[in-house]
Amino acid sequence: MSEPSLEPAGPIGVLDPDEDVDLERPWIVLVWNDPINLMEYVTFVLRKLFGYSEAKAHGLMLQVHLNGRAVVSNGSREDAERDVFRLHEHGLWATMQQDD
Amino acid sequence: MTDHRDVGGDDLDRDDLDPDASWVTESGDDEFVATIPPSVEPLVTRRLAAGAAVWSPNLSIEIDEPDGRRALDEAEMTGLIDDASRTCSELIGRPMAPEQLLVLTQAASILATVWSMSLAENEADAAADTAERAWVDAVGKLAADCETMLFARIRPRSDGTFSLHWRAADRAVIADATAELRGVLSSDDPAVSRLFPSAYGSDGERNAGWDVLMRGELIERRLQALEVVADLMGRDRCDAEELGAFMRAVNDARLVLGTRLDVDESGVPGDLDPADRASYAEYEHLGFLLALTIRALRGTL
Numbered sequence: 001m002s003e004p005s006l007e008p009a010g011p012i013g014v015l016d017p018d019e020d021v022d023l024e025r026p027w028i029v030l031v032w033n034d035p036i037n038l039m040e041y042v043t044f045v046l047r048k049l050f051g052y053s054e055a056k057a058h059g060l061m062l063q064v065h066l067n068g069r070a071v072v073s074n075g076s077r078e079d080a081e082r083d084v085f086r087l088h089e090h091g092l093w094a095t096m097q098q099d100d
Numbered sequence: 101m102t103d104h105r106d107v108g109g110d111d112l113d114r115d116d117l118d119p120d121a122s123w124v125t126e127s128g129d130d131e132f133v134a135t136i137p138p139s140v141e142p143l144v145t146r147r148l149a150a151g152a153a154v155w156s157p158n159l160s161i162e163i164d165e166p167d168g169r170r171a172l173d174e175a176e177m178t179g180l181i182d183d184a185s186r187t188c189s190e191l192i193g194r195p196m197a198p199e200q201l202l203v204l205t206q207a208a209s210i211l212a213t214v215w216s217m218s219l220a221e222n223e224a225d226a227a228a229d230t231a232e233r234a235w236v237d238a239v240g241k242l243a244a245d246c247e248t249m250l251f252a253r254i255r256p257r258s259d260g261t262f263s264l265h266w267r268a269a270d271r272a273v274i275a276d277a278t279a280e281l282r283g284v285l286s287s288d289d290p291a292v293s294r295l296f297p298s299a300y301g302s303d304g305e306r307n308a309g310w311d312v313l314m315r316g317e318l319i320e321r322r323l324q325a326l327e328v329v330a331d332l333m334g335r336d337r338c339d340a341e342e343l344g345a346f347m348r349a350v351n352d353a354r355l356v357l358g359t360r361l362d363v364d365e366s367g368v369p370g371d372l373d374p375a376d377r378a379s380y381a382e383y384e385h386l387g388f389l390l391a392l393t394i395r396a397l398r399g400t401l
Contacts, residue, residue: 034294036354036363037355038387040391044397044401047401059166067166085317088295088296088297090351091351091355093294093297094297094299095297095300096299096300097300097301
């Protein structure tokens with residue numbers, strides 16, 4: 001992407017090192033459907049934040065719209081927290097959970 | 101708008117397709133009108149009335165879906181063309197609010213796409229006559245002129261910045277919606293909770309930890325974006341970063357307003373009291389400005 005200055009540095013993570021979590025299992029970030037956000041806005045935000053192609057972002061947006069949710073990214077817990085923060089900053093309804 | 105030509109009939113005057121002479125003009129503050137010149141008007145009226153009746157059913161367009169691209173079936177194509185034709189018939193020649201101009205732009209763009217595709221298909225057997233070509237040119241010009249007018253508020257410049265041309269109604273809606281947002285951002289107003297979703301679904305303990313650490317930071321970012329919006333209302337130029345902040349703030353304001361109005365995907369309820377009707381108009385206007393901003397920013401991705 002050509003506009004790195006648009007991206008916030010991201011928050012300090014809330015990962016607690018003493019917490020009992022399985023570090024092997026990756027985390028996934030979900031975006032949930034809502035009746036207000038414009039479809040083209042969701043597509044744009046997914047392209048901007050994750051560098052996805054128009055086709056991929058559009059497909060994910062349609063999954064959210066038609067199925068109620070879509071997995072938009074995955075990785076470590078810190079990665080997921082950063083992604084959720086940025087999605088919340090853009091007004092998308094995002095949650096994170098450990099992959100089953 | 102008036103047209104000083106007094107020619108009529110079906111013979112297309114090529115000057116009427118001059119790209120510099122727009123068919124879409126501003127007829128008042130935030131009011132637009134699309135006027136088809138007399139030489140093209142009978143043809144356009146006839147084809148919009150015919151809709152999909154003259155559509156060749158072996159042609160279709162493809163859309164993207166989660167499991168790949170698929171072609172629209174015959175009924176879907178017919179419905180698409182008929183709906184777009186009806187929308188154009190209804191909106192051409194009458195004063196339009198900005199959101200109606202957006203609707204006309206979308207409808208004319210659909211028709212321009214499908215009929216130019218149909219023309220290309222039929223050209224092979226040399227049966228495509230001049231009237232068909234004139235129709236495709238006319239609906240293409242209508243779509244292009246609508247789009248030019250629609251995007252006139254935020255114009256991407258060759259140096260990567262944007263020139264801004266807000267209208268009085270834009271400033272009024274943005275001032276009102278952002279003041280409302282700023283006033284409730286740090287409160288426990290239920291509509292604002294939409295801006296701070298729970299990060300961990302139903303895990304209450306983790307959500308509480310997330311909220312303690314992140315809400316303050318999210319509020320701070322949102323206040324910064326609101327500062328940028330206030331600044332941009334008085335400027336005629338901005339960069340992509342500022343326009344991105346504008347986009348987020350307008351979306352935030354729209355989320356709060358939409359939550360308060362209890363908007364669902366079925367559209368605007370019919371039985372609204374006057375206060376709610378005004379709020380819906382503001383909600384629609386914010387959506388319109390948001391769509392324009394997204395389109396302007398797409399070139400930066």
